[in-house]
Amino acid sequence: MSTKTAISSYVPSTPLGLACESLKPNVVLTLLRYGCSPIGKPIDNILLTLGSQKVVEQATGLMIGDTPLEHVRRCLEYCLRAVRRIKVRIGEETTADTIKDRDQEHVHFVKETATEFLPDDCYKTPAKLKHLARCEIRDIMFAADREPAMIYNLPKIDSDCKKYIDLMV
Secondary structure, eight states, X not given: OOHHHHHHTTSOSXXXXXXXXXXXXXXXXXHHHTTOOOTTHHHHHHHXXXXXXXXXXXXXXXXXXXXXXXXXXXXXXXXXXTOSOOOEEESOOOHHHHHHHXXXXXXXXXXXXXXXXXXXXXXXXXXXXXXXXXXXXXXXXXXXXXXXXXXXXXXXXXXXXXXXXXXXX
């Protein structure tokens, strides 16, 4: 086995993946605002962590605002702001199953315990039109190499909508 292979198996492939694994919600939000894609490993890692009984048990009895579980939940919330919808399968599939299915479409396998952290409109019911519009505007802006600050220069859009498009709300 080469050194490159050994190192790559331990290091997340993206800065966003590293921020998610390190439970740094503010860094996750900043990276997403500047166009990092959460599809794939970042969301997978968050969902695996949420499905871990150990994390849930650690959070029991602690103040909600500063538990590892709260940081994971916020990372997931921020990542879901940046995607239209995710495909989820609930069950005990393995990583090998995940890789096999990803040739067709990206599928996130989650344990039943993690589903309580997923809003219904991200995988069960249709996404809200407001959310879909946010994703489309962001896609168009990033395709044109526009920075997030350009959102605040959009004409005829109130400041609350601009914050929403910029993933701040």
